[in-house]
Amino acid sequence: MNVLIAPDKFKGSLKASEVARAIGEGIQSSHPEFKIRKFPLADGGEGSAGIIAEVLGAEIHDVKVRDPLRRHITAPFYYSPSSKTAIIEMATASGYELLTVEERNPHLTSSHGTGDLIIAAAATGAEKIVLFVGGSATNDGSAGMLHALGFTFPAGSERIMPNGGNLIEVSSIIPPDFTLPKLIIAHDVTNPLLGESGATYVYGPQKGALEGDLSGLERGMSHFSKIVEVASGKSLSSIPGMGAAGGIALGLVGFYDAQLVRGFDLIADTVSLKRHIEWADQVISGEGRIDDQSREGKVVGEVVKLCNNLNKPLILFCGLNEGYETASKVICLEDHAVSTYESMNKTYPLLVKLASELVP
Secondary structure: OEEEEOOOOEOOOEOHHHHHHHHHHHHHHHOOOOEEEEOOOOOOOOOHHHHHHHHHOOEEEEEEEEOOOOOEEEEEEEEEOOOOEEEEEOHHHHEHHHOOHHHOOOOOOOOHHHHHHHHHHHHOOOOEEEEEOOOEOOOOOOHHHHHHOOOEOEEOOEEOOOOOOOHHHOOOOEOOOOOOOEEEEEEOOOOOOOOOOOHHHHHOHHHOOOHHHHHHHHHHHHHHHHHHHHHHOOOOOOOOOOOHHHOOHHHHHHHHOOEEEEHHHHHHHHOOHHHHHHHOOEEEEEEEEEOHHHHOOOHHHHHHHHHHHHOOOEEEEEEEEOOOOOOOEEEEHHHOOOOHHHHHHOHHHHHHHHHHOOOO
16 A cells, blocks of 8 residues: 655644654554655745755755844755755744744834845855745734845934834835845735734734734834835735735835745645655645644645545544544544643654554
8 A cells, every 4th residue: 555644743742754754653563565655744834944955955054143033043044056946934033933922022023034044045146045934923014024135214314123013113115236036935824914814913913912912013014015015116915925924025025026825835846745645545644733724725724635636535643623624534642642741742652653553
């Protein structure tokens, strides 16, 4: 039997590669005769850059950048000399996991560090930069990143260092004499920039914004987006995906004609996922929590669609299933663990055990 193992990460427990390894180990222990292929997946969020980098044979580069509160840290990007492609994960420089819960505040956080990574990637001679944008701590409409790239922001008679809280003060934008290679922004959501389904109202709270902060942040984002649209001559705010990562695409699409793509599609094409599903007699996928969002461009929902279209049986592993209904078999770790603590902290051996008991 040909078995394809293609999971997302179990956030807070295991990387996607570790999930795939655990499931493969379990299956192989019971069915050593099975042929197994393991392809860890991601949807554009954390872990995406490493998957693409491995396929392209890219080298890792560590550079000094600013974190979301502008403190000096070291963050990586990848570069493939053969394809002249640089791969960046925004979360490594501007991610909320770089901050303590108490430090998360979208009034203060900045995407400056993502701009630092873009500059370093361009300096390698890359002809293409792929930017994965999930997991950001910011809601600054790309202003901090643009500042790192050399843009200046007059506010009356002064110039400011922009963040999510002072966008309302910006009166204009002055671009630098600085060009970038082709830019591809891989996102994991389709939200527009503004409104009830936009960056601020949907994602602001998880970045530390209180309910009373949201209207002010939204006013700043709306004000700043109009300035970017005037300076770039483009209508931007209603583009699907523009609300990802606190509006990081706003300046890159506006000033550098960046292309917005779905992260899952980019990764699936790179690893030839459809071809491997066609090869398989049994497909196994999963993620830490399966819920209604899983169907919206996330790994599990997209693998379900592909398997349905190709008439392939699918088994899903998850830590927690919050009501996502699918015709696929779902194996939930919490149903087999003595506690949530065990399912979160002994995920690897649980996956090995449950996978060894499968009868595909």
